[in-house]
Amino acid sequence: MAGPFSDITDTLFANKEVLNESYQPEAILERDQEIEEYRYALQDVLFGRDPENIMLYGKAGLGKTAVTTYMMNALSEEVEAREQADDLHIHKVNCNGKTLFIVVRTLVNQLLPEDASSFPKRGLGTGDAFGELYQQLDRIGGTHLFVFDEIDHLDEVDTLLYELPRARSNAHLTAARVGIIGISNNYTFRKSLSPKVKDTLMEDEISFSPYDATELRTILRDRAERAFVEEGWDRSALGMASAISAQDMGNARQAIDLLRVGGEVAERRDDSCVTDEHIETARELVQRGRLVNRIRDQTDHAQYILETIARLEERGDTPVRSKEVQERYEQVAQSWATSPLTSLKSIQDHLSDLHMLGFLRRNERNQGLNGGQYFEYQLDLDSALVLETREKIEG
Template identity: 40%
Template sequence: MVEENPYETMVASVFDDRDVLTESHQPEIVPRRAEEIRQYAHFLRPATNGNTPDNIMVYGDTGLGKTVVTKHIMELTVDEAENNGNVLSVIIEDCNNDSAFSYTREIVNRLRDDDEKDFPKRGLSTADAMDALYEELNKLEGTVILVADEIDHMDGVDSFLYEMSRAESTGDLDEVKLGIVGISNDYSFRRTLSAKTSGSFAEHELNFGPYDAEDLRHILEERAVDAFRDGTLDEAVIPKCAALAARDKGDARQALDLLKMSGIVANEHNREQVAVEHVDEAKRRVERGKVAERVDDLTDHQRNIIVAIANAEVQERSPVRTKEIYSLYSAVCERRGDEPLSTIRSVREHLKKLEMRGFLTQIEHNNGRGGGKYHTYELSMKPQLVFDVVRTGDE
C-alpha cells in the first residue's frame, strides 16, 4: 500500500517569510524607539568627528529593542563618520556567559586574518589575551567602538572594563581611539563594579522602558507585511498579540513569538487564515517554551525548590515561609532520589537567586517587635507550567 503524501493535503502556508518574526532579523527601520535613537546618536556623535567615543551602558529588560537599536545606530554612526572623512570600526560581540579571557579571545580571532585565527583557548592568562587584543586594535585606523552585549554575564568584567577604559592613557592603545558600549538587562550592574572601575569607565546611561500595546501593535504590523501572505491574518490577531505582550512585560520579542506561533498553529490546523483562537493556543505554547528555556539554566536543587513551591500552591498553602519550603523541597528530593541541601540557609540562598531571576515573588512581612520580619515566597508563573517543564509528576 502506497502511503499518502501529507504535503498534497496541505493548504498554502500563511507565511511568506516567517524569519522576519525572529530575534535575529534586523529591520531596516526600528519603530517606536525614536527618542532612544536620538539620545544614542548624541552620545556617539564624538566618534563621527574622529574623537574618542564616550562609554555607554544600555539598560532594559529582554525584548525591549536594545540590541536591535544598537545595531541600527551603529550602522548610521559608521556612515556619518565616513561622510565626515573619518574611519570608524564597530565590533559587536555577545558575552554569552564568557570569561573575560574567552570574550577577549573571540574578538582577537575575529580581527585576525583567517590563517591567523589561532589564539589559544588555554595556556595563557587574561593579561596575555588583552595584550593580543591591543595589538589587533592598534592595526585598525581611526576610532573603534566595542559593543559587549549582555556584559553583566561576563566573568571578570570589572577588571576587563578597568583595563579597556584606561588603554589609551596607559599607552596600550596608541593608534586608535576606543569607546565601549555595554548592553545589560541588570539595572544594578553598575553597583557591581569597583569604585576605581566606575571612575575610569565613566559611562553615559541609556534606559529602554517597556513598550505599550500601541507600540507593539505598530511593531507587529511592520513585520507582518513581509512575514505573512496577503489576506492570511485576521484583523484582530495583531491587536490581541500586542495586548497580551503589553499586559505582561511590554516585550517585543514575546509579541513577535506570539504572532509567529499563531501562524504555526494555523498551519498545523491546515487553515488558510490566522484567527484569534490560534493566538490562544500560541500563548500556551510560548509560555511553556519560555519557562522550559529558563528552567534549563537552573541547578537540580533550584528545580526541586520551584517544584516544592508549585506543590504548595496547588495545595493552597502559598505563599510559603523558608522553613516550610525546606521541608517540601526535601520531600521532592526524596521522591526523585536526590540528596537535599543540608541547611535551610543553603535553600535561602537559592530562593534569593530564583527571586532575582523571576521565578519567585518574595513577600516581606513585618509583625512588629513581637513577630519580627520574615519573607514568604510564591511562584511568579502557573504551577502547571512548572510541572509540565520539570516533568516530576508531582501535580
C-alpha cells in the same frame, strides 16, 4: 502513492522570517528618541576622535540589540564616506555565561590574522589576553567599537570596564582608538560598578522604556504586512497581541511571538486569517514556552529547589517552610547524582531569589513569642510544568 506532505499546498505566510527573533528590520519603528541619543553619542567617530562609551539599559525585548545593530550598520556606511573618519571596526560579544578571560580571548581571536594560531585556552591568564588584545588593536589601527551584549552577566566586569577605556591613556594603545557599548537588561547595573570604574567610564546612558499598546500595534502591523499573505490577518488580532504584551512587559519580542504563533495556530487549523481566537491560543502556548525557558535559565540547585517544591505540591504538602524544603531538596539533588548544598542559609537564599523572580509565593507567619516569625513557600506556577521541564532537562 501520495507522500505525507503532498496535501500541503497553501500557507498563510508570505515571509515568515520577519517574525523570527533573528530578523533585523531595515528601519526601526517607535525608537526615534533612542536613535537620536545614540546618533549624538557616536558622532565623534565621524571626525576621527576618541569614541564615547555608551551604556544601554532596558528589559529584554525593548529593541536595544536591534537598534544597536541598525546604528552600527548606519555608522559603518557613513564612515566610508567621511575623509576625517578613521577605519571603523566593530566587535560584538554576548557576555552571558562567559568569564572575562573568555570574552577577551574571543576578541583577540576576532582580531588575529587569518593565518595566525588562536589564542590558547589554557596556560595564559587574563592579563596576557589583554596584552595580546592591545597588540592586535595597534597592529590594525583605526577606531574599534566593542559591543558587549548582556554585559551585566559578566564576572569581573569592573576589570573590563576599567582596562579598555583607559588603554590609550595608559599607553597600551597608540595607533588605535576604542569605545565600549554595553547592553544591559538590568537598570541598576551601574550601581554595582566600583567608583573608579564609574569615574573612568564617563559613559552616555540610553534607557529603553517599555512599548505601549499603540507602539506595539505599529510594529506588528509592519511585520504582519510583510509576514502574511494578503488578507491573512485581522486588525483586531494585532490589537489583541499588542494589548496583551503592553499589559505584561511592553515587550516587542513577546508581541511578535504572539503574532507568529497565532499564524501557526491558524495554519494548523486550515484557517485563512489570523483572528483573536488564534492569538488567545498563542498566548497560552507562548506563556508556557517562556516559563520553560525561565526554568532552564536557573542554576542547577535553584532548579532542584523548584522541583522539590513541585513534588511537595503534588502531594498537597505546601505551603512549606525552608527547613522542610531542605530535607526534601537533599533527596532530589542526590537523585540527580549531585552533592546538595549543606547550609540552610543557602536554601533560604535560593528561595528568596525564586520568590523575587516570581516562581514562588511567600507567606509570612507569626506564631507569637513561642513560635516566632517565619516564611512559608509554594509554587506560583503549574507544578506539572516544572516536573515536565526538569525531566526534559535531565533527560
